[in-house]
Amino acid sequence: MSIKRIVRPGDLIAILLSLAVTAGSAVYAYAGGQPAEVYIRNPNHEWTYPLSEDRRVSVSGPLGETTVLVDGDTARIVDSPCRDKICIRMGSLSASGDWSACLPNGVFVQVRGAAGQEIDALAY
Amino acid sequence: MLLRSLRAALVLLTAVIAASSCNGGGAPQTRTEFVFGTPCWITVPGRVSAGVLDSVFTRMQELDSMMSLHNESGPLLDLASNAGVRPVFVTPELFHVIEHGIEFSAATGGAFDLTVGPLVALWGIGTDLARIPSDDEIARALSLIDYRDVLILEEQRQVALERAGMQVDLGGIAKGYGADIAADMLRANGVASALVSFGGNIYALGEKEDGTAWRIGIQHPGKARGDLVAVIPVRDRAVVTSGTYERYFVRDGRRYHHILDTTTGYPVRNGIESVTIVAASSMAADALSTGVFALGLDAGMALVDLYDGVEAVVVTDERLVYATDGVGDDMTIVDPSYVRGDYRGRAQDEPSEGGR
Numbered sequence: 001m002s003i004k005r006i007v008r009p010g011d012l013i014a015i016l017l018s019l020a021v022t023a024g025s026a027v028y029a030y031a032g033g034q035p036a037e038v039y040i041r042n043p044n045h046e047w048t049y050p051l052s053e054d055r056r057v058s059v060s061g062p063l064g065e066t067t068v069l070v071d072g073d074t075a076r077i078v079d080s081p082c083r084d085k086i087c088i089r090m091g092s093l094s095a096s097g098d099w100s101a102c103l104p105n106g107v108f109v110q111v112r113g114a115a116g117q118e119i120d121a122l123a124y
Numbered sequence: 125m126l127l128r129s130l131r132a133a134l135v136l137l138t139a140v141i142a143a144s145s146c147n148g149g150g151a152p153q154t155r156t157e158f159v160f161g162t163p164c165w166i167t168v169p170g171r172v173s174a175g176v177l178d179s180v181f182t183r184m185q186e187l188d189s190m191m192s193l194h195n196e197s198g199p200l201l202d203l204a205s206n207a208g209v210r211p212v213f214v215t216p217e218l219f220h221v222i223e224h225g226i227e228f229s230a231a232t233g234g235a236f237d238l239t240v241g242p243l244v245a246l247w248g249i250g251t252d253l254a255r256i257p258s259d260d261e262i263a264r265a266l267s268l269i270d271y272r273d274v275l276i277l278e279e280q281r282q283v284a285l286e287r288a289g290m291q292v293d294l295g296g297i298a299k300g301y302g303a304d305i306a307a308d309m310l311r312a313n314g315v316a317s318a319l320v321s322f323g324g325n326i327y328a329l330g331e332k333e334d335g336t337a338w339r340i341g342i343q344h345p346g347k348a349r350g351d352l353v354a355v356i357p358v359r360d361r362a363v364v365t366s367g368t369y370e371r372y373f374v375r376d377g378r379r380y381h382h383i384l385d386t387t388t389g390y391p392v393r394n395g396i397e398s399v400t401i402v403a404a405s406s407m408a409a410d411a412l413s414t415g416v417f418a419l420g421l422d423a424g425m426a427l428v429d430l431y432d433g434v435e436a437v438v439v440t441d442e443r444l445v446y447a448t449d450g451v452g453d454d455m456t457i458v459d460p461s462y463v464r465g466d467y468r469g470r471a472q473d474e475p476s477e478g479g480r
Contacts, residue, residue: 011131039156083252091348095341097154097321098350099163108163112154118458119355120332123365123400124324124343 241291300410
């Protein structure tokens with residue numbers, strides 16, 4: 001009985017792919033820290049994006065659309081339908097744990113896993 | 125038949141190994157929940173079970189219900205509605221927190237006062253109703269503030285507020301108390317290294333997994349959230365900051381912030397922009413950050429110096445950073461326009477209180 005009978009080409013691809021994913025995750029998990037991510041949540045869903053990729057994210061809530069801009073390894077809320085715009089004044093997020101939120105519109109934004117930043121947490 | 129099963133098993137096995145490794149023991153995990161009126165997060169090592177974080181946050185929600193003035197059926201509103209009428213029963217835990225609130229009020233000579241409720245409600249800072257109250261309204265609110273008029277009936281476990289209109293507001297110690305409980309629960313579950321942030325109220329449990337101290341940034345009072353004035357290394361300590369930039373409104377070019385002077389009824393104006401307290405107890409750090417701020421630099425630092433193991437960093441509107449010895453030696457000022465001040469070297473007749 002040859003190996004070719006037990007394991008078909010399609011299976012081999014599946015196995016190699018799984019091993020590659022495992023190896024890839026291991027590099028992320030053990031190589032001194034996760035890559036930085038932006039975590040965004042509205043009342044119904046949550047999303048995670050890499051902090052290193054520029055994008056503009058529109059998140060809907062009960063009042064309308066809150067816009068999160070990811071740009072130059074930082075994230076910030078740039079527009080929101082709330083009255084006081086406190087979420088915009090909270091400025092740009094770059095260190096792990098930094099957050100901003102539009103409470104009236106139910107949107108929460110946080111930077112996570114940014115290893116190697118200047119601080120681990122901000123006292124304010 | 126056997127070959128097909130073997131093949132399926134091999135593919136399945138590899139996929140399972142890959143999938144379980146993706147949640148590998150190495151990467152820390154962070155959980156965030158909205159509690160105490162603010163996003164609160166806790167970061168623990170990857171190997172800590174999710175159940176531990178579940179139980180901590182469940183407990184935090186309970187504490188929030190216990191101490192919140194937004195809880196219509198909560199004990200503090202019950203206490204206020206019976207002010208000047210009758211004592212109310214409270215749980216042992218709330219009794220304990222109120223007692224501590226009274227102790228901190230006494231220690232700061234009323235600069236931190238748990239009965240500040242009517243004044244906070246009057247200004248409404250941080251709500252849609254924020255406004256400048258009239259002198260009469262302020263005078264009336266001030267007449268209802270006195271921690272000595274909170275009557276504690278130890279044996280019956282009852283609390284009474286002596287005069288109608290009085291209100292206990294635990295907003296100045298609730299997050300601190302919660303962080304202490306969270307840290308205790310994490311330790312009891314074998315967690316030796318963790319980072320807690322309850323709306324910027326930090327508990328740095330133990331040290332980082334690589335053996336170095338947690339690096340805690342102090343918010344720059346004049347710049348956007350996330351910009352720093354200083355960084356301090358901390359091991360197994362709470363770090364709590366009170367600042368003029370946290371909650372405020374602006375009227376006619378003047379900023380009215382949320383740290384109210386319990387003698388004048390107006391926001392404290394003594395040149396201090398922020399006070400950061402480092403202590404083993406987050407509740408103490410929380411109360412003292414408010415109390416030291418209201419006391420001003422000289423009296424505030426004198427109070428801190430009385431406590432063993434409590435350290436302070438005070439940032440002023442003259443771009444000076446004062447720090448007690450226990451934290452000052454390791455502190456790094458990261459904004460070059462700010463310099464170290466020496467609070468002990470100040471002349472006795474130098475004014476430390478600014479005008480209003």
